[in-house]
Amino acid sequence: MPAYLTRALPILSWGRVYDRAAFGNDLVAALIVTIMLIPQSLAYALLAGLPPEAGLYASIAPIILYAIFGTSRALAVGPVAVVSLMTAAALSNIVEQGTMGYGIAALSLAALSGGILLGMGLFRLGFVANFLSHPVIAGFITASGLIIAASQLKHILGINAQGHTLLDIVVSLAGHLGETNPITAVIGILGTAFLFWVRKGLKPLMQRLGAGAGLTGVAVKAGPVAVVVLSTLAVWGLGLADRGVRIVGDVPQSLPPLTIPSFSPTLLGQLLLPAFLISIIGFVESISVAQTLAAKKRQRIDPDQELIGLGAANIGAAFTGGFPVTGGFSRSVVNFDAGAETPAAGAYTAVGLAIAALFLTPLIYFLPKATLAATIIVAVLSLVDFSILKRSWDYSKADFAAVLVTILLTLGLGVEAGVSAGVGLSILLHLYKTSRPHVAEVGQVPGTEHFRNILRHKVKTDPHIVSLRVDESLYFANARFLEEKIHNRVANDPQIRHVILQCSAINEIDLSALESLEMINERLHEMNVRLHLSEVKGPVMDRLKQQHFLTEMTGQVFLSQYEAVTTLKSLPREDQA
Template sequence: MRSKITSGRGIGRYFPVLDWGRTYSRSALSNDLFAAVIVTIMLIPQSLAYAMLAGLPPEAGLYTSIAPIMLYAVFGTSRSLAVGPVAVVSLLTASVIGQVAEQGTAGYAAAALTLAMLSGGFLVLMGVLRLGLLANFLSHPVIAGFITASGILIATSQLKHILGIEAHGHTLPEMLGSILSHLSQTNWVTVAIGTSATLFLFWVRSFLRPTLTKLRTPPLLADILTKAGPVFAVVATTVSVWAFDLADQGVLIVGAVPQSLPPFTVPSLSFDLIEALLLPAILISIIGFVESVSVAQTLAAKRRQRIDPDQELIGLGAANLGAAFTGGFPVTGGFARSVVNFDAGAETPAAGAFTAIGLAVAALALTPLVYFLPTATLAATIIVAVLGLVDLSILKKTWSYSCADFVAVAATILLTLLLGVEVGVASGVVLSVLLHLYKTSQPHVAEVGLVPGTQHFRNIKRHAVLTDPRVVNLRVDESLYFVNARFLEDYIQSRVPDGCTVRHVILMCSAVNEVDYSALESLESINLRLADMDVGLHLSEVKGPVMDRLRRSRFLEGLNGQVFLSQFDAWDHLARSPQPNAAA
């Protein structure tokens, strides 16, 4: 009986649906259905737009929003996360695939499937191995900088659709140069449609709800009408193009969209293609996971819920694998639609499943209605959505808080804008790691003294404390490893020079969680040098795991001092001066 229970818990770890599904209620069903209706209305135009951004046919956006959502509902742990195509991942998809296949070809679509498969497989592998912590290698400021730059690139890339011209490029200078060189081809009817749709969508986002509130519209209806803003733009511009034959005047339209459910597709297993897409797939996976898990954790915290980052990897991986085998492209959790899903009252992942059903109905019954939908309207939808991602205030915030973070953010933004999103993603990862290494390469080492009348020790530069000229108390506020090992060695050498009156050096290790072999060798060098000077090296407040590792070496045998349980014990034992000095 016990083994069965254990087995059941093991299965439940990989199938969260077995957890929330047991307690699913009629009230949850009602709330999930309502949330699904709102998200479906929002997602139909978004799906078409993001497919266009990824360089794929519009139906690919609908296909990408059906099977992945269903699979996430089974494997995901967030009750509110809405999975599907998102702007940044769509841009990355277009940028990556554009280097291995020509847009509009069968090879391009096949590459999109392979990219989704590789991304999904990598995410599942990370989840099974419980490697969700790897996402921590991307710092939040760097991610914010990359998303800001990506939002600018995405908005700029859509200007060609607003203007009705041909343009190309993957970097900001290329895009702007191409747009300027083709300005003479501007289609002013398209400009009128695209500009009107963009202004309308901005007005909906900022002013529609306050206007409806002033008109005493019921809150529920006001919420639905606000979320349906893109649908109104789609309907109005589509009807205008159809009624006035604007397609004959050069307005580009979506055209025929197949009426069908997602087909079964098989990604290409070409070795050369996999080799070309593997690294980009890994980077896309990490970026998508970081964005998704950040949204999921934020929304879960508001309802005192928890998510499992490792299982989220499996859920997102399954969603991407679903996209790979149903004619889609890489997906992740979207910020805007997840917030809408949360605000609409979604209680379980079943809301996502109901959304997928609504999109399937749309794929079967509504696609003929978008034949005359102008691409300028889809571009307007993308522009309004992604400009919400642009947060240039991160530069000011990091400048005032941390110079190192500011340099990392600014470099990420500039590299992404000037060299493209692939370089931006790679530089974001590298800068995050370098930023961590830089910060830990010079650990904060404080010389401390005893607070009078207590057993507490504080920084002598910040507090009036008791010191002894013969005893140097150093608190090391960082784990010791190869990057900073030499720093501590140099610090002690400068603080305890030859011929000084110091007789004891106490390393207060309360903040040291790790001592690697390089740091161990530095400690041995410090010990030998101090021993030659007849100065004792002592340790205090060493944590258990660190002490266990030190005991496995010969360091403690050769230590010319002692190891004390607390810093006060070390001070009490070593500071024998009858008149300790007060320092400020």
């Protein structure tokens, strides 16, 4: 089978060796993940401002499409908290929630996001996600988790509240606090407390009772289902819906419908920036989970093919009544821990959810929205990590500033402003750090051919030779910095006759940097100083040979720093002058 075909359709690779053992493991994993996904999918649809069935629909076709095109064998694709929040934030600024136009806009957002991801995958632009640093992502997710948790308190208390920033939500909650429904509050608080206990206390309890690891794991994962069942029975049996407890109500008993997103230029223009941000955030979250899980089994993830898999999943969501999706952390870990061997586990999960959509939806008519809110709160608070502030402060004040600004802007101005600031700050931090590269003056370690920083090691130097090691690629942002660094070092020392640039850490020299090297060579020549290069990498040398710089350079190119210093020291005194 042609390699390009298995690369484009990874299912052809793992599908050829699929056996009964893998089928059994995938089926067990699918059962556990399906149990977990039913309440999660419903909850994340409500978080996105959509009917609960949209969550089920967004978890069926996208999973199957990812199984065909994706490269991760454990990634579970579907609605996730942060992307659902970003969906609600994007759409509520354009369309009124609860209207038909809102649902169509959600489809269009998924289609646009899918198109962006597909395009990035086809043009192999997976590296774009690298512009979001991990500290900035951690800050954004922490702030988003707080906003999501706060936004669900209205369902816990049974009141009306609005807002897409933490301050707006808190003010709105405070203004309606007097309308709290006591019964709803009891359901919501008890449900939240029980789910926290399931996460922290159920596993030790079952271990003390002698339960096996497999049974314990299933019990912990089925905690949300237990809350759903118990609260639904309570509302139905006690007639609590008539006493103001808000319930899910009618959910269509059907497979995902065929839907058509809007291709209105006006709507797509309004959704373009949110779709791009959702695509980037979703991809970063997905690829980090996929690579972490793949490393545990020494498997390989292709980031560009992952873009195609996620793009196909989002387009599938757009045409089957869903909304933007990505790979979820918690469900993927559950899928992995449950023994999933191949992406077929995801396809079996889709079948399980399809059965739930066909036959189980009447059973959730009396499901209280407070229970779904409790599910969301417990899930997202596990993402909140303020320790990133201390770690970044201790390690890098610049990273700390980026994390803090991302958190504050997300909390104060909303998720779009926060993630936009995160992207911008990540790029600015990169430019700032690389615009002032570490340039070390080096000398020879006695008795060796090695050269080290004169400020850190006892080394030998020559008063007529300055050796500078540039620890960064040279490009437009740092070219002038190197000019000034060399000029300041040479101008005040009339003994210097040679400057050697040790290029062992230089992977690239762009045209702006090349022009700066030409200027450095010219200025040094005016001061009767020669410029030399050492340890130039092959690809960099190939580029330099295409220009006239090497022929005009006053000095030579040496294979090693040791050869450069030894050769220059041995020159006759008149050549040193």
